[in-house]
Amino acid sequence: MSAPERLSGVFSPVVTPFKADLGPDAARLVRQCRWLLSQNCGLAVFGTNSEANSLSVEEKIDLLDALVDGGVEPRRMMPGTGTCAIPDTVRLTAHAVKRGCAGVLMLPPFYYKGVSDEGLFRAFSEVIERVGDTRLRIYLYHIPPVAQVPITLDLIERLLAAYPGTVVGVKDSSGDWSNTEAMLKRFPGFTVFAGSESFLLRNMRGGGAGCISATANINPAAIHKLYTSWQSPQAEDLQAGLDDIRGVMQKFPMIPALKAAVAHYGDDPAWTRVRPPLVELSEAQRKELIAALDQRGFRMPGLAEVAAAI
Amino acid sequence: MSAPERLSGVFSPVVTPFKADLGPDAARLVRQCRWLLSQNCGLAVFGTNSEANSLSVEEKIDLLDALVDGGVEPRRMMPGTGTCAIPDTVRLTAHAVKRGCAGVLMLPPFYYKGVSDEGLFRAFSEVIERVGDTRLRIYLYHIPPVAQVPITLDLIERLLAAYPGTVVGVKDSSGDWSNTEAMLKRFPGFTVFAGSESFLLRNMRGGGAGCISATANINPAAIHKLYTSWQSPQAEDLQAGLDDIRGVMQKFPMIPALKAAVAHYGDDPAWTRVRPPLVELSEAQRKELIAALDQRGFRMPGLAEVAAAI
Numbered sequence: 219m220s221a222p223e224r225l226s227g228v229f230s231p232v233v234t235p236f237k238a239d240l241g242p243d244a245a246r247l248v249r250q251c252r253w254l255l256s257q258n259c260g261l262a263v264f265g266t267n268s269e270a271n272s273l274s275v276e277e278k279i280d281l282l283d284a285l286v287d288g289g290v291e292p293r294r295m296m297p298g299t300g301t302c303a304i305p306d307t308v309r310l311t312a313h314a315v316k317r318g319c320a321g322v323l324m325l326p327p328f329y330y331k332g333v334s335d336e337g338l339f340r341a342f343s344e345v346i347e348r349v350g351d352t353r354l355r356i357y358l359y360h361i362p363p364v365a366q367v368p369i370t371l372d373l374i375e376r377l378l379a380a381y382p383g384t385v386v387g388v389k390d391s392s393g394d395w396s397n398t399e400a401m402l403k404r405f406p407g408f409t410v411f412a413g414s415e416s417f418l419l420r421n422m423r424g425g426g427a428g429c430i431s432a433t434a435n436i437n438p439a440a441i442h443k444l445y446t447s448w449q450s451p452q453a454e455d456l457q458a459g460l461d462d463i464r465g466v467m468q469k470f471p472m473i474p475a476l477k478a479a480v481a482h483y484g485d486d487p488a489w490t491r492v493r494p495p496l497v498e499l500s501e502a503q504r505k506e507l508i509a510a511l512d513q514r515g516f517r518m519p520g521l522a523e524v525a526a527a528i
Numbered sequence: 529m530s531a532p533e534r535l536s537g538v539f540s541p542v543v544t545p546f547k548a549d550l551g552p553d554a555a556r557l558v559r560q561c562r563w564l565l566s567q568n569c570g571l572a573v574f575g576t577n578s579e580a581n582s583l584s585v586e587e588k589i590d591l592l593d594a595l596v597d598g599g600v601e602p603r604r605m606m607p608g609t610g611t612c613a614i615p616d617t618v619r620l621t622a623h624a625v626k627r628g629c630a631g632v633l634m635l636p637p638f639y640y641k642g643v644s645d646e647g648l649f650r651a652f653s654e655v656i657e658r659v660g661d662t663r664l665r666i667y668l669y670h671i672p673p674v675a676q677v678p679i680t681l682d683l684i685e686r687l688l689a690a691y692p693g694t695v696v697g698v699k700d701s702s703g704d705w706s707n708t709e710a711m712l713k714r715f716p717g718f719t720v721f722a723g724s725e726s727f728l729l730r731n732m733r734g735g736g737a738g739c740i741s742a743t744a745n746i747n748p749a750a751i752h753k754l755y756t757s758w759q760s761p762q763a764e765d766l767q768a769g770l771d772d773i774r775g776v777m778q779k780f781p782m783i784p785a786l787k788a789a790v791a792h793y794g795d796d797p798a799w800t801r802v803r804p805p806l807v808e809l810s811e812a813q814r815k816e817l818i819a820a821l822d823q824r825g826f827r828m829p830g831l832a833e834v835a836a837a838i
Binding site for chain 1: 583586615638640644653654674675805807
């Protein structure tokens with residue numbers, strides 16, 4: 219296999235469907251990924267919004283195998299592989315490389331708080347050395363509101379110096395545009411994804427690579443449209459349209475709300491299930507969400523057809 | 529096997545030794561646990577201070593097997609078994625029960641933040657139902673400074689009502705005495721461990737069961753002395769002595785400092801290793817730590833003999 223190209227564009231941290239016994243539903247995930255690809259959306263499976271940290275390493279390996287074996291293109295995949303424990307991160311990352319994934323999105327180990335950049339550098343180094351594969355491409359995952367362990371600019375600088383061909387990019391889910399901007403300015407050639415489409419236009423104007431966003435699960439085509447036409451006169455209007463839909467979603471717990479929308483617009487109620495500690499939307503919340511989206515003429519074109527093709 | 533008794537006394541979240549390749553060193557852990565038992569200290573293996581969240585489930589299962597197969601008494605063990613993912617927590621918890629552990633110390637799933645008590649109740653319920661063993665005894669692990677996901681009083685009340693014979697106690701590592709006090713008052717018969725020996729005297733006076741504390745790794749006999757003589761006239765002095773040693777330790781990153789002390793007083797330098805993202809003490813820190821402990825006449829009696837018996 220040749221070395222993977224740098225990824226760019228719009229990626230979805232694909233929501234993970236569960237069966238009635240809360241086991242992962244591989245067939246539904248394959249279909250959902252096919253639909254996302256049909257909308258020009260790449261696959262950041264096993265992200266925060268995928269409930270990936272509620273899955274065991276074995277479950278993630280089995281799902282990845284089901285996707286690739288099911289014909290989903292691994293060159294459009296950037297699975298999340300970072301866990302608290304180096305052996306788990308190594309195992310999942312090595313498997314993703316072996317299956318041909320174009321890159322991995324890597325959380326820092328996130329249980330211990332207040333750890334040093336030196337400690338995080340050692341953790342990433344240990345993973346890279348143990349995976350030991352020149353095809354490995356790491357996109358660092360900076361999401362301090364959830365992980366509580368940040369990936370600082372100084373840490374990035376050190377990793378880039380030590381592993382220039384391996385550490386190639388970042389997803390910045392800090393929600394702080396000034397941080398994304400600092401990454402773009404300080405590291406030319408580094409692949410910077412905004413962690414939300416709210417920053418997509420600014421990120422593209424600053425030389426960024428696109429976005430990896432929760433709401434790309436439900437609104438991928440519109441987000442991709444801004445990605446391809448950010449230099450057009452309509453760009454600001456497109457951004458405003460994206461912000462409007464995101465604003466609706468943000469009134470609810472994000473993951474259950476994404477799943478409620480997929481269930482409704484895909485006409486497939488099984489999608490509402492979440493794994494504890496998350497809780498599905500209440501019936502009242504669900505109605506409020508759908509009414510607000512309907513009012514905006516929101517649709518997920520083609521999704522119901524994909525779901526019907528079970 | 530008969531149902532396990534309620535645990536009480538002083539417990540150590542036993543530090544985990546690593547080999548040069550950062551793999552767990554089972555033989556050293558067995559010896560350390562024997563020494564701790566000789567000091568009347570119970571074994572809360574796989575706690576926060578054990579770097580348990582830097583270990584895979586497989587590594588923890590192998591270590592637990594090595595301990596029990598090595599003759600370490602499981603009725604004196606309360607392994608930490610809570611992880612982010614229900615299947616992992618179930619697997620490790622079921623194994624601990626099978627090997628005869630008197631209880632397990634269970635973190636809530638800790639990746640997703642801001643989750644509801646309803647979601648956490650469902651997570652604990654799912655684990656209890658899946659383990660499905662009447663011998664299971666859960667001690668809830670409340671450590672908001674690290675896990676960032678709290679175990680509220682309302683959640684405890686709900687779990688006690690639903691699983692009165694299974695959910696039997698808590699370790700309160702909030703560092704907030706008023707929270708521990710509220711647990712003692714609101715739940716008579718609930719087994720409340722203070723998360724630090726700093727609160728041991730207050731906890732015993734309030735009807736608590738003892739403490740599970742980082743520094744029990746190095747100062748177990750003195751902590752146990754206060755546990756057995758908290759009603760004596762010397763109790764306040766004993767508490768002050770414990771606070772003095774803990775004060776020294778808290779000037780340094782706790783886990784590397786514990787390991788540095790074990791390495792020094794046990795004359796076994798291999799103990800200094802930590803897994804990333806943690807970093808061992810610098811030479812200057814180590815000297816400062818040992819000087820401060822030596823100045824107080826600190827010793828770890830019998831530890832070097834245990835280490836020499838490799």
